[in-house]
Amino acid sequence: MRKVSALNLGALALGIAFLYLPIAVLVIFSFNASRLVTVWGGWSTRWYAELLNDAPLLESAFISLRLALTSATIATLLGTLAALALVRFGRFRGRLLFAAMIYAPLVMPEVITGLSLLLLFVAVAADRGFWTVAIAHTTMAMCFVTVIVQSRLADFDSTLEEAAMDLGAPPLRTFVSVTLPLIFPAIAAAWMLTFALSLDDLVIASFTTGPGATTLPIRIYSEVRLGVKPEMNAVCSIMVGVVGVAVVAASLLAKLAGARGAPARAR
Amino acid sequence: MKHPERSALERLVVRVPFAWLLAFFLVPFLIVLKISLSQTAIAQPPYTPVLDLAAGWHGLIAFFGGLSIDNYVLLGSDPIYLLSNVKSVEIAAFATLILLVIGYPVAYAIARTPRRVQAVLVLLTVLPFWTSQLIRIYAWMNILQRDGPFNDLLMTLAIVKEPPAWLSTDTAIYIGIVYSYLPFMVLPLYATLEKLDESLLEAAADLGCPRWKTFWLVTLPLSSPGMIAGVLLCFIPIVGEFVVPDLLGGSQSPMIGQTIWLEFFGNKDWPAASAVAVVLVCLLVTPIVIYQNQATRVVGRE
Numbered sequence: 180m181r182k183v184s185a186l187n188l189g190a191l192a193l194g195i196a197f198l199y200l201p202i203a204v205l206v207i208f209s210f211n212a213s214r215l216v217t218v219w220g221g222w223s224t225r226w227y228a229e230l231l232n233d234a235p236l237l238e239s240a241f242i243s244l245r246l247a248l249t250s251a252t253i254a255t256l257l258g259t260l261a262a263l264a265l266v267r268f269g270r271f272r273g274r275l276l277f278a279a280m281i282y283a284p285l286v287m288p289e290v291i292t293g294l295s296l297l298l299l300f301v302a303v304a305a306d307r308g309f310w311t312v313a314i315a316h317t318t319m320a321m322c323f324v325t326v327i328v329q330s331r332l333a334d335f336d337s338t339l340e341e342a343a344m345d346l347g348a349p350p351l352r353t354f355v356s357v358t359l360p361l362i363f364p365a366i367a368a369a370w371m372l373t374f375a376l377s378l379d380d381l382v383i384a385s386f387t388t389g390p391g392a393t394t395l396p397i398r399i400y401s402e403v404r405l406g407v408k409p410e411m412n413a414v415c416s417i418m419v420g421v422v423g424v425a426v427v428a429a430s431l432l433a434k435l436a437g438a439r440g441a442p443a444r445a446r
Numbered sequence: 447m448k449h450p451e452r453s454a455l456e457r458l459v460v461r462v463p464f465a466w467l468l469a470f471f472l473v474p475f476l477i478v479l480k481i482s483l484s485q486t487a488i489a490q491p492p493y494t495p496v497l498d499l500a501a502g503w504h505g506l507i508a509f510f511g512g513l514s515i516d517n518y519v520l521l522g523s524d525p526i527y528l529l530s531n532v533k534s535v536e537i538a539a540f541a542t543l544i545l546l547v548i549g550y551p552v553a554y555a556i557a558r559t560p561r562r563v564q565a566v567l568v569l570l571t572v573l574p575f576w577t578s579q580l581i582r583i584y585a586w587m588n589i590l591q592r593d594g595p596f597n598d599l600l601m602t603l604a605i606v607k608e609p610p611a612w613l614s615t616d617t618a619i620y621i622g623i624v625y626s627y628l629p630f631m632v633l634p635l636y637a638t639l640e641k642l643d644e645s646l647l648e649a650a651a652d653l654g655c656p657r658w659k660t661f662w663l664v665t666l667p668l669s670s671p672g673m674i675a676g677v678l679l680c681f682i683p684i685v686g687e688f689v690v691p692d693l694l695g696g697s698q699s700p701m702i703g704q705t706i707w708l709e710f711f712g713n714k715d716w717p718a719a720s721a722v723a724v725v726l727v728c729l730l731v732t733p734i735v736i737y738q739n740q741a742t743r744v745v746g747r748e
Contacts, residue, residue: 190551423577
């Protein structure tokens, strides 16, 4: 067992506190009864109750949820296909370009991704709205899916697939009954993470949206630009909760995947 | 490969995502490049020339004849662009340095804890990254208000007499950026420190090397791949950062991400915004290429 020195412990405590205190402050303030955000007026859930009467906000929340479901699903499909192509297909024409296009969006500033997609939509005269944002989010998210699924595919025992094929299973059957169950936890984790990404995005959505598709982050941004508001503290706390649960669930799934894959590797 | 002849289904596996990325990543970027060479026009879309495929060969000649590098000349001569470029790089450089100084001890400490605890600590470090940056920065707007908790704390500890204004200052930008990007610095550092061969440290100790010197001569140089990765992972996106400077910073000297946003939504100068975007990508591609070279050299040496 390694010894953890007091100095290391101090660095850890400070680091974790720095990461979590601001979020804790936000959640505590969301239960503040006073309208003046900085004056403590006792505990209250009134700002959460008031959210229920805010029709535009609820509509935006609904749009964001639908958007996250749509883009996470399409991105997971496309990203998984891309991961299969990169790991299992060896060399094919355009592989270098393909790999570059998978990794580039991961480091591209969001402002540029948003700008370039908007210019595309304008150039082809597409009506901007729900679907243009969905396409934009899918493009950004599928690259994350590919990276996650790819590492899982590269990790597991490919002799299992070979065994299935030797026993006469056609490729599609092998994929459905051997490969898919093995990589499924990674796919599920990737879906949840892309769901969170889409739910959180402000910049790309701002560029690609149109009338009738104001997402929750865009609505929040336009409210908080002018200053701190108690209702916004409540909305933000709810979003922190939703995303937190999704990510913890995703990492538990990934861990489960690791545990299930381990015996295969040990042999 | 066992099956050199791929079935139609297998070809589809490559072609569908490939086509999607071509259509929604590469083509849009080429459009940005093209518009950055166009002129601003009061029209819809607000730029000229527009490529008119119906006009055939003459249309093509007119199109290329209409392209110009005016926007890039403007970027070089207009102090607003120059300032926002310089400011972005400056903020990104200092913020990355601060991140390295703060992130290193945290990553080092995580790597020193027992294995079981490490997994939990890594999850704790990554978790805030998945909550919206907008929300995390908004939390800091709460904290840094003139009569907010941060000033309350400073007043109680009698560090300041008058509550200073934090919002709309560069200090606030630094706080917001360091807060947003800390996981990006800690993770790659942790990944290399965790793999560090401890027998090397024991050998140094056996030979009578003091601990600070072992750290300086052994640990620090061996963790340089993690430092390079962390620095790039932070520096590149910080240069193009929009949310932090917009919500926490002042409006008098915008960063380059804000400039693009403003040219686009405020001034409707799409060609200028595109030119800024192209310059930004060039600024960012350079360090990536350098890093790739570095990485292949390291692999080649091993």
